Amino acid sequence: MNAQFETPTAVRTDLAAIFVSLELSRSTWLITSLSPGSGEKMSKHAVSAGDAAGLLDRFVQLQEKARSRAGKQFPIVTIQEAGLDGFWIDRVLKANGIESYVVDPASIATSRRKKRAKTDRLDGEALVRALLAFKRGEPRVCAMVKVPSPEDEDRRRICRERKVLIAERIRHVNRIKGLLFAQGVSGYEPLRKDRRKRLEELQTGDGRLLPAYLSAQINRELARLELLLEQIAAVESERDELLAVQKVAAAKSAPAAMLLDLKGIGPEFAAILWAEGLFRHFDNRRQVAAYAGLAPTPWQSGTIDHEQGVSKAGNPRLRTTMVQLSWLWLRHQPQSALSLWFKARVQSNGGRAKKSAIVALARKLLVALWKHVTAGIVIEGAVMKTA
Template identity: 65%
Template sequence: MSTEDCDIIAQAPVQTTLAAIFFSMELSRSTWLITSLSPGDGEKMSKRTLPAGDLAGLLSLLQRLSEKARARTGESYPFVSIQEAGLDGFWIHRALEQEGIDSNIVDPASVATSRRRRRAKTDRLDGETLLRTLLAYKRGDPRICAMVKPPSPEEEDRRRNSRERRVLIGERVRLINRIKGLLFCHGIRDFQPLKADRRARFDALITAAGELLPPHLRAEIGRMLDRIELILQHVKANEATRDAMIATPPSVEASAGGAANLMMFRGVGPDFAEILWSEGLYRRFDNRRQLAAYAGLAPTPWQSGNVSREQGVSQAGNPRLRTIMVQLSWFWLLHQPDSALTRWFRERTKAGGRSKPTIVAMARKLLIALWKFVHDGVVIEGAVMKRA
């Protein structure tokens, strides 16, 4: 083979011997861009646009692609798809699987991109990149990207309660800060909107100048108090649902009892237990590295030649699980002073070590320990359990 022939092969489009019709979906609020590659089509990627949400149109397009491939080659081919995890969630993935399509969802941050300072980025180029990534992945290169394991509808719905509570608490905090800010402008500093006598105290409020509150301000704050009281009702209902979800009696059997098993440890309350279980510990992981990566607590080294340093955790995983683990780690130091993890933290920080990176490292160790406890029954060394 001549050098010229080698150059032609090196510059040729992606070669594939996989007997399937591959297509990628670049999804947006207004349109879907479908990029496909069919056998016998001269390795030409075709692109078609559909209105966003037009699942019937997508299935019709796939039917036409299948008929054209059959007309060219005389054979029928299965479909293999790829899309990025994003705004549309997983409903498209489930719909495609119901049609017998091999659907794959990729973490968009894991797809390799050009390192040029100013790289071109369009939906057309993104669709081609996704398709080439899918081809490489199906050829057997598992590290070309990180595929997402979609949760089941039941698993996805299980997380809604704790996430709703986070939203409710955030709304309550914003309203309280707004009320206090408005009253502070009139010299009123001691009003507490969450106290049971808030209405009576609000009616009796006077400014620092000894005057009544202006009528429009009083009406505005009154409406905000109405919203706070409604939020308090929703929080109470949400917590009742949480208590019912974690009411399963604890069990020494692996993974039985779920969140209730987590509450056996001193310092782990119902909020911690619900979030930990629904956001990650219900899953099965092959090893501790997978678990740490899922939570975004895996270390990220930087090594090149003689340079070797640690960049900190990846922060590429579940942000809620990562945040709650750091918070729980501080509580663990307080409520589990004699545990092996607490002793490890004290030893690392007693000689002037930095507490912030150390607590993050402890969060990773604690998450792995809790995972081993709920799935394998391995008790954390030195941990104190609550009394029955």
């Protein structure tokens, strides 16, 4: 009797799924798939970027081919990297009954060679292998992104737009001051309400009125600046309205309302903390710190053991806001336990290492705020705003 051996395959039919990776670009979407019964071979197809209907048609063709080989219907499991395309593709796939995952591209293991090959084909195959390992239950093989709801994603637009507008305002103000400084004029403040009247009264350093073309250019800069000021006021009004609605809808238990009750936290900080991070569910404080990129990064190998600083792998807007809020926390909450801890740590270092200590304070403060809005745990020594 001759023994027959089957060639081992990467995907068995008992896994009952077709694993697909999507490598997205501005021009084409590369579809890399591995189906039951196809052995080790991964098939690759391409559709035009943005062609969701063509993508779904290709999935139907993959299912038909797998059914013809195995005699049964297989569901499709997809994976894609988080990037410029956002989350709309993931929502389209899930709306059509497809199991979809969005992965943090930085969490995919890559070769450490100085010169490594990188193509869309290789990246697509790596994503399929990562998806297979994730579905097998291998721990820490990659980090899947929790896709926000359309409402949560849209709510973040307010604070992000305001940040962009503020940066534009700063550029216009600096440009106006620079143009005037080149003529020997200093002390002019473009943000004052009487900016146009004061512009007409300005004289150059050698006693002349401002040149005609320079005056016209600055007036056009002021026009753009005034438009920005109107847009910033409109965005801030929308932000305050959103906070007011959320506060009324959820009463005092609303995260934004609880944040606003703390002295030192205003509408902008409360909106950013709520919209960028605290609306999410976290299982523990480590997840909170990691999401903001404030988690420490150790380096341990043999006798080597030192810290590399924070990971900076999380939400950069939330991390920046927490560092800024930490400095304000020291000013407005000087007798809180966190402020006293910071002062004791800095004093123990002889007044040095304030920057590293403020990052540590930002991490502790974020965890404390998370506990405050989720479990109602009062921050030790914190002062609430007076009614």
